[in-house]
Amino acid sequence: MSSQNLVTVTPDKDNDEIAIVTMQRPPVNSLNLELLQALSKTLDELSTSDFRAMVLTSASPTVFSAGLDIMEMYKPDLKRAEQFWSTLQDVWLKLFESNLITAAAINGHAPAGGCLLAMSCEYRAMVSGKYSIGLNETALGIVAPRWFMDCMLNTISQREAEIALTTGKLFSVEEALKVGLIDETAKDKEDAINKCLGFIEKFESIPPLPRSMTKQKFRANGVQWLKANKQADIDEFVHFLKFPQVQQSLEMYIHMLKSKQNKSE
Numbered sequence: 424m425s426s427q428n429l430v431t432v433t434p435d436k437d438n439d440e441i442a443i444v445t446m447q448r449p450p451v452n453s454l455n456l457e458l459l460q461a462l463s464k465t466l467d468e469l470s471t472s473d474f475r476a477m478v479l480t481s482a483s484p485t486v487f488s489a490g491l492d493i494m495e496m497y498k499p500d501l502k503r504a505e506q507f508w509s510t511l512q513d514v515w516l517k518l519f520e521s522n523l524i525t526a527a528a529i530n531g532h533a534p535a536g537g538c539l540l541a542m543s544c545e546y547r548a549m550v551s552g553k554y555s556i557g558l559n560e561t562a563l564g565i566v567a568p569r570w571f572m573d574c575m576l577n578t579i580s581q582r583e584a585e586i587a588l589t590t591g592k593l594f595s596v597e598e599a600l601k602v603g604l605i606d607e608t609a610k611d612k613e614d615a616i617n618k619c620l621g622f623i624e625k626f627e628s629i630p631p632l633p634r635s636m637t638k639q640k641f642r643a644n645g646v647q648w649l650k651a652n653k654q655a656d657i658d659e660f661v662h663f664l665k666f667p668q669v670q671q672s673l674e675m676y677i678h679m680l681k682s683k684q685n686k687s688e
C-alpha cells in the first residue's frame with residue numbers, strides 16, 4: 424500500500440467541517456515510519472484546512488493501533504531509526520497541540536503508541552469488548568519516554584498514572600472508563616464516532632481561537648520538555664536500540680507475537 428493511502432481523510436457526512444481521519448495499515452496499524460509520515464502530513468494539511476475538528480479512528484475491525492512497529496526497532500538502520508523517532512515526536516506534538524478539536528473513536532486495542540495517539544486527543548470513546556488500552560512499556564522491559572508519561576498525566580490522575588506506568592497496565596474498556604483514560608464506551612465504531620461528534624458539538628458556539636489557545640496553555644507543561652530536548656530524546660532512543668540485550672528482547676517479543684498467531688490457527 425502506498426504511503427498516501429495509509430491515512431484517509433473524509434468529511435463527516437452531516438458536517439463538512441469535521442474530518443474523519445482513518446489509519447489503515449493492515450493488519451494492526453502498527454506505527455512504522457511511513458504511517459507516521461502519513462499522519463504527520465495529514466496533521467499539517469488539517470492545520471491549514473477549513474476543518475475545525477477531527478475524529479481519529481482505524482480501518483481495522485479490532486485494533487485502533489498496535490503501537491510502534493517493533494520491526495522499526497529490531498536490527499534497525501540507525502539513520503532510519505532516527506527519522507522514525509523524530510517523526511513520532513512530530514506527530515505527537517502536532518496532534519497534542521492541534522488547533523482543531525480532536526477526538527478518538529477507539530474501535531479496538533490501543534496498546535503503547537496506540538494509547539499515546541488516543542490520549543493526545545481531547546476526548547475518547549472506546550468500543551466495548553475484549554479490548555485493552557494503556558502504556559504497557561514496563562511489561563515489555565522498556566521505559567516509556569517521559570513525554571508519553573506527560574501525555575498520560577494530562578488524562579488521568581498522577582497516582583493512577585504512576586501505578587499504570589510502573590505496572591505496565593493494559594486497562595480493559597471498563598477499567599479505562601473508571602479511571603478516566605476514556606470518556607465514554609460505545610457499542611460499535613459508528614456509535615464511537617457519533618459520541619466523538621457529540622463532544623465536538625459542545626464547541627459550536629465557542630470561538631475557535633480562544634478555544635485552541637486555552638487548550639494549548641493547558642498542554643504547555645507537557646510539551647515543554649520534549650521541545651527543549653528533541654535531539655537528546657532521539658539520541659537516547661537510538662542508543663537504547665544498540666544494546667544487544669534490547670535486540671534480544673525484541674527478538675523474543677517478535678517470536679512471541681508470531682507464535683501467538685500459530686497457536687490460534
Ligand SMILES: CCCCC/C=C\C/C=C\CC/C=C/CC(=O)SCCNC(=O)CCNC(=O)[C@H](O)C(C)(C)COP(=O)(O)OP(=O)(O)OC[C@H]1O[C@@H](n2cnc3c(N)ncnc32)[C@H](O)[C@@H]1OP(=O)(O)O
Nearest residue numbers: 453489490491492493532534535536563565676680681684
Ligand atoms: C518489546 C521490546 C521493545 C524494545 C524497544 C526498544 C527500544 C525502545 C525505547 C523506547 C521506546 C518505547 C516506546 C514503545 C512504545 C510502543 O508502542 S512499543 C509497541 C508495543 N505494542 C505492543 O506490545 C502490541 C503488540 N501487539 C499485540 O498485542 C497484538 O498484536 C494486538 C494489538 C492486541 C492485536 O492482536 P491480534 O490478535 O488482533 O493480532 P496479532 O497479534 O495476531 O498480530 C497480527 C500481526 O501483526 C503483527 N504485530 C502486532 N503488533 C505489532 C507491532 N507493534 N509491531 C509490528 N508488528 C506487530 C503480529 O506479529 C502479526 O504479524 P504476522 O504474524 O506477520 O501476521
